[in-house]
Amino acid sequence: MKVLKLGGSVITDKDVPETVDERNLERAAAAVGGYDGDLVVVHGGGSFGHHHASAHGISRTRGSEDYEGVVAVHAAMQRLNDAVLAALHAEGVPAVPVHPFSAGFRNAVDDLVLPTGQVRVLLREGFVPVLHGDVVAHEGRGATIVSGDELVVEVADHLDAERVGLCSAVPGVYDEAGDVVGRIESFEDVEAALGGSQSTDVTGGMATKVRELLALSVPAFVFDLDGVAAFLAGDDVGTRIG
Numbered sequence: 001m002k003v004l005k006l007g008g009s010v011i012t013d014k015d016v017p018e019t020v021d022e023r024n025l026e027r028a029a030a031a032v033g034g035y036d037g038d039l040v041v042v043h044g045g046g047s048f049g050h051h052h053a054s055a056h057g058i059s060r061t062r063g064s065e066d067y068e069g070v071v072a073v074h075a076a077m078q079r080l081n082d083a084v085l086a087a088l089h090a091e092g093v094p095a096v097p098v099h100p101f102s103a104g105f106r107n108a109v110d111d112l113v114l115p116t117g118q119v120r121v122l123l124r125e126g127f128v129p130v131l132h133g134d135v136v137a138h139e140g141r142g143a144t145i146v147s148g149d150e151l152v153v154e155v156a157d158h159l160d161a162e163r164v165g166l167c168s169a170v171p172g173v174y175d176e177a178g179d180v181v182g183r184i185e186s187f188e189d190v191e192a193a194l195g196g197s198q199s200t201d202v203t204g205g206m207a208t209k210v211r212e213l214l215a216l217s218v219p220a221f222v223f224d225l226d227g228v229a230a231f232l233a234g235d236d237v238g239t240r241i242g
Helices: 022-033 046-055 067-090 117-124 148-158 206-214 225-232
Strands: 002-006 039-043 095-097 128-132 134-138 142-146 163-167 220-223 239-241
Touching (some): 002 148, 022 225, 039 148, 067 095, 067 128, 128 148, 163 225, 206 220, 206 239
Parallel strands (some): 002 039, 002 163, 095 128
Antiparallel strands (some): 134 142, 220 239
């Protein structure tokens, strides 16, 4: 089983609220449509979730008890998820939604709890589960953001994925000279070169992604849209992490 994350910066215009990048989404969906193995897709929030989360002051660490803000973020993510599902369906992919807001939560010590039994059964029944960044209940803080990167790690760990791929707006993780790093085995390898996203992003930039992927026990790869089909075919593309 493989886990593929479609970054919000890939499938949306992150600088224009609630704008899907139709061409990129169609390309990603076409690549997924050419794969016939077990697959879980996760997508980021892009200009949908991040825009509303920023407006309402909600992040991974800063919670909110304002129901209007929580609903605004979740509703925006459902709209983006609908667009992703539609693109996948157009390519014949049996994609179905799994909304983290209804499935997961953070406990009092900030750990993410994401029951994955539903995802496991959907895979066994021939579906392609599609999860997304979202808001989740957070004990003692109301609700906070769960990022697509966190979901990737949870799903990969609990469902014994063989490999993980993050489709980003860049072809891999850059070093200080602006070249793509072939492999990262520790955060110190690239710490000096990593920075945050330039667009509104309440879940962290590339540094956060690398830290979380290094925690996996299976290989993970960061690549751009051109690398999706190759990743699904089993090739090493972009930057290998771990």
